[in-house]
Amino acid sequence: MAGLLDRERIxxxxxxxxxxxxxxxxxxxxxxxxxYGFSVFWLPLNRxxxxxxxxxxxxxxxxxxxxxxxxxxxxVSWLNIMYQxxxxxxxxxxxxxxxxxxxxGPRKAGVAAAFCWGGGLMISALGIYLHQIIxxxxxxxxxxxxxxxxxxxxxxxxxxxWFPDRRGMATGMAIMGFGGGAMIGAPLxxxxxxxxxxxxxxxxxxxxxxxGAIYFVAMLAGAFAYRVPPPNWRPAGWAPKASxxxxxxxxxxxxxxxxRTPQFWLLWTILWMNVSAGIGVIGMxxxxxxxxxxxxxxxxxxxxxxxxxxxxxxxxTIGAAFAGLLSLFNIAGxxxxxxxxxxxxxxxxxxxxxxxxxxxxxxxxxxGAAGQVALFVGLFxxxxxxxxxxxxxxxxxxxxxxxxxxVGAIHGRLLTAWSMAAILGPILVTxxxxxxxxxxxxxxxxxxxxxxxxxxLLVIGFVANLLVRPVAERWYMTEGDTGPASHRRASPGxxx
Numbered sequence: 261m262a263g264l265l266d267r268e269r270i271x272x273x274x275x276x277x278x279x280x281x282x283x284x285x286x287x288x289x290x291x292x293x294x295x296y297g298f299s300v301f302w303l304p305l306n307r308x309x310x311x312x313x314x315x316x317x318x319x320x321x322x323x324x325x326x327x328x329x330x331x332x333x334x335x336v337s338w339l340n341i342m343y344q345x346x347x348x349x350x351x352x353x354x355x356x357x358x359x360x361x362x363x364x365g366p367r368k369a370g371v372a373a374a375f376c377w378g379g380g381l382m383i384s385a386l387g388i389y390l391h392q393i394i395x396x397x398x399x400x401x402x403x404x405x406x407x408x409x410x411x412x413x414x415x416x417x418x419x420x421x422w423f424p425d426r427r428g429m430a431t432g433m434a435i436m437g438f439g440g441g442a443m444i445g446a447p448l449x450x451x452x453x454x455x456x457x458x459x460x461x462x463x464x465x466x467x468x469x470x471x472g473a474i475y476f477v478a479m480l481a482g483a484f485a486y487r488v489p490p491p492n493w494r495p496a497g498w499a500p501k502a503s504x505x506x507x508x509x510x511x512x513x514x515x516x517x518x519x520r521t522p523q524f525w526l527l528w529t530i531l532w533m534n535v536s537a538g539i540g541v542i543g544m545x546x547x548x549x550x551x552x553x554x555x556x557x558x559x560x561x562x563x564x565x566x567x568x569x570x571x572x573x574x575x576x577t578i579g580a581a582f583a584g585l586l587s588l589f590n591i592a593g594x595x596x597x598x599x600x601x602x603x604x605x606x607x608x609x610x611x612x613x614x615x616x617x618x619x620x621x622x623x624x625x626x627x628g629a630a631g632q633v634a635l636f637v638g639l640f641x642x643x644x645x646x647x648x649x650x651x652x653x654x655x656x657x658x659x660x661x662x663x664x665x666x667v668g669a670i671h672g673r674l675l676t677a678w679s680m681a682a683i684l685g686p687i688l689v690t691x692x693x694x695x696x697x698x699x700x701x702x703x704x705x706x707x708x709x710x711x712x713x714x715x716x717l718l719v720i721g722f723v724a725n726l727l728v729r730p731v732a733e734r735w736y737m738t739e740g741d742t743g744p745a746s747h748r749r750a751s752p753g754x755x756x
Contacts, residue, residue, distance in 0.1 A: 267365030272487040278422040278495075280487070285415025286437040287482030288370055291475040292377055292411040293441020295346045295404075296587060299546040300446045300580045302336045304453060304462040308388065309333045311462060312569055330391040336547065337690045338393060342384075342401040344682045347539065349405025351679030354413045358672020359515060366414040370483025373414065376407025378476030385468035400468075409675065411479065412438060414486070416655050417668025421489050424664065425498045428606075431655040432598030438651070440591030443584045445471070446546070450580040507607065511736045512663030518670045523661050523731050526724045530610060531654050532677035532684075533721030537617065537714040538647030539678075540685030541640065544693075545586050546579035551703040552628045552636070563703060582637065589641040590648035597649025598656065606657040607728060613646040614722035621715035625708035661731055688713055 263269065272278075309315045310333055317325075317332035326332075361369045380403035387395025415434045423430035449467055456463030500510040518524050541548070550557070550572075554564040557578045558571060567575060601609040620639045627636040658674065659667045688710050696706040 265365075265368040265371060267363070267368070267488065270365055270367050270487050271490055276487060278489070280485070281415070281419060281422055282433040284370075284482045284485035284487075285419065285434050287485070288373065288411045288414060288479050289435055289437025290441050290444060291478045291482075292373065292408045293438035293587075294445025294449075294471065294475065295343070295408060295441065296438075296542055296590070297442030297446030297449065297580075297583050298343055298346075298400075299542075299544055299583055300450050300453075300576075301464060301467075302339050302544075302547055303550075303576060304464055305339050305388070306333055306336050308391065308462055308464060311460065327393065334393055335694075337694055339396075340544070340686050340690050342396050344686050345397055345401025346405045346408055347682030348679040349402055350408040350412060351675040351677065351682070353406040353409030354672035354675040354678075355409075356672075357410060358413060358669035361410070361413060361672070362417060362666065362669050365488060366418050366486040367483050369410045369414040370479060370486060373407045373409075373411030374476050374479035374483060377404050377411065377479065378407075378472045380404025380407060381468050381472030381475070385465045385472065388465035388468060409672075413668055413672050413675070414483075416671055417664075418486065418488055420655065420659055420664055420667055421493070423495075424500070425495055426599075426602055427656040427659050428598040428600070428602040428653060429595070431659075432595040432652040434655070435652055436591045436594035436648070438594075440587055442542075442587035443591065444587075446580050446583040446587065450577065507605065507730055508660045509663055509731065509736070512665040513661075513670075513731060513735045514737055515666040515669045515673075517735050518662050518666065519673055521731055521735055523728060524670070524674070526728050527654065527657060527661070528674055528677045529724040530721050530728075531650065531674060532681050533717045533724065534610075534613060534617075534647065534650035535678050535681035536685040536688075537621065537717045537721075538643065538650075538685070539681050540687075540689035540710070540714070542583075542586060542590070542644065542647070544686070544689050545583045545640070546576070548689075548707055549582045549637075550575050550579045552707065553631070553633055554704065556631060556633065565703065585637070586640060586644045589644040593645025593648035594652035596645065598652035601649075601653045601656060606653055606660055607725060609653055610650070610657075610725045611722065613650055614718045614725065617643060617646055618715045618718045618722075621711050621718070624711045625705075628704065628708070661728075663736075665737075685714075 307314045309331060314333040315331070317329050321329065321332075357369070380399045380401075383399025383403065384396045384401075385399075387393065387399060412435065416431060419430040419434040420427055423433075449471065452467040452470055453463040456466035513521070551564050554575070555562040555567055555571065558574050560567070560571060564572070564575065597609060597613075604612075620643050624636065624639050627639060654674065655667060655671050658670050662670055689707070692710045692713075693706045696709065697703060
């Protein structure tokens, strides 16, 4: 079995069609990208005990009693911790195992990802069945999150090497499936919960079990379809061209040196701000739409809390559809913006993300207060194209700055920004929402303050992008050299 997974077994033979590789990455990314659609679980799991309405824990319960209680329901903010753990451990595992992936190859990483993600969901299913939230956090959150990281980076370096002539498009293809996972996963989860629901169960643990099995098989199929190009392979008739601006290099910076450069940390900040602004929204997309518009989504008066159980079910279906729609724009943005960045350049593309995104976030509260469902949905659809586009363009930005030799591992380390965003973004959305509700703010207006704060994060990203300059000469590896610059004497006059 070890030989079957070795990198040497997946080196492509002469004449191999490089366009067969993107579907392999897509199979894995569609599976792990379903994490984006997990907001469809929050409200059902919020009443897993009460079934028709949440059963709160007794007021005298302390933290540990509430944590291990099996007879009262979980708060949405507690459930959202699982969503945060997804991306915290995605970034951490990508950073830790990025170098290993470059040596072991994408097939071995893809198989490991399948076991982590599929197995993690099944552990969470047990946690729902036993009503122990720690098992949800451990299963899907920690173990599943590690699978997300391994699966996420498995195709990136491979496709950049297969498509050196179209870096942006290649990275867009590599990870567009992650943005589209919720487009399939959210409606599928909603359908399965409806199928498995009974008078004594919301159907969640059965759904987690089924999804774990489905995604495990799909990810194994993708992993075994991976192929890597032979050393020094180039597309027929293509030769690298020098960049007049110096923003695209055809040399390489060693993995152990890349993180020492200011360019790495500026790009880290760019990703952190872009992701923080979007991840909290996409994680709460379904309940946010339901609470902001309530009965207006189905043509009846009243807030979400005032609806009947049947009306809430109908509104929940629309919320799941909204999460799926955002996923569609997320995936479209990844291939659209990343491909466009091949023409515009990475830096101008990020200027568009931060400038236009600021305006759209600031307009969202106005659209919600005016009851303009179509405008509200449209704003977030555009936002999600740029959220996804930011993810898809950053590996090409890294390849431009640091070269392609270690881009997969450097990308893995940069994804720790995603881990930080997974803490910041959801906290801004869920905690501020709960604080607003406790102050007596109507649910429909509980997200307004958050939207303005998220707009402010994009200003920070704009400034970081403005400061990006070409990497200094001292950091590049010399011809035939395999060691980091930190082990060599810096070039005279070299600067950071």
